Amino acid sequence: MPVRTVRDVMGMPWTVEVRDERVPPGLIEALYADLEWVDRTFSTFRADSEIERLNRGELDLEGASPEVREVLELSDAHSDMTGGCFSARPSGRLDPSGLVKGWAIARAARLLLEAGCESYLVDGAGDVVVRGGRAAGALWRIGIRHPLERDKVARVIEASDLAVATSGTYEKGPHLIDPRSGRPADGWLSFTVVGPDIVAADVFATAGFVMGADGLEFVASRPGYDAYAIDRDLVGSWTSGFPRRPEPAGLAAPYFKTVEQ
């Protein structure tokens, strides 16, 4: 039987949906248990997490979990890749939260893949990995949220194997800091990146957001990744490879036309 679950982990909602007819017993529980472990290990809100123990000098990298070292190495690599627009030390303290969520989503998706699942969706608070489809012959349909109106979507993507990540300040107010200037980034309302890897998509969405006008070109320069961004005037812009949807019957108009206001 297909399953769809929603749970609160790391203070955010996670959705896991598997459309396969057979889902191995205990798989979904194991997946959430792993997410809880990630939270206990990486949370900056838990004094006993490895990250906080590293911050207090009670733990050194050699003594940390291999997964912690992996995340910090990934963070450094992505920091270099984004010209410092993504950082695991945004305020001087070690805080790889910006990468951990994507990394945890990738872990969850890998768990499903390795268990033999063929059609699934993992959504970690709005960052999404899909594989297979919602039904035989039907792709997953992913909406990109309208930045100001929570009951609207600005764009729909149909995809089979794709990672989608969105950065925005509309939910928590300005919380993304441009590490280059130390000031809040204010160029975009939301910035969505699609591509093969959710860790990279997530980091590029954060980086593209804080880069402002340079963000789209930056993502376009990353092979396999594309972006869709909405600015403060509610103007949407996207890179040339951003997924086109199959045209519904009876509609001949192009999807990506420019509309004068």
Added chain:
Amino acid sequence: MKRAMSALVATVAGVVWVVTYKVSPPTSGLASVAKPRSSPPAAASPAPAPSPTGKSGTFTGQDEQTIYGDTQVQVVLVDGKITSVKTVQLPYDRPESQYISSVAGPQLQQEAVQAQSANIDVISGATYTSEAFAASLQDALHQAGLD
């Protein structure tokens, strides 16, 4: 690094293009957080043997609406301490009609047509379902007199 990146961008500029269009403007500014339903809050069902030292029982929070569906949280108290919090009503029950009416604006008509024939499985964006979760939880705690 910035310079290196700019150089990289310049090398691909010839093959990249960017499209711009206007997203439908908001009709009412920033939307509010999950709106409470008009239905009355669920009643508490007290435990059979309430402890004298603190409140015990199961308390169900108000049903909070999100675009994914409804979220409702239940807390179990023993001696005034929360022993479990669970979601009794999960969102994501595919409210198809909501999506059809929610995609608005002349620029998004084509999306609306598509939404009619097949609804949306998931939404990418900054999260807010946790807010509904928190609101319902707070309501459950209010019923228990703990907030």
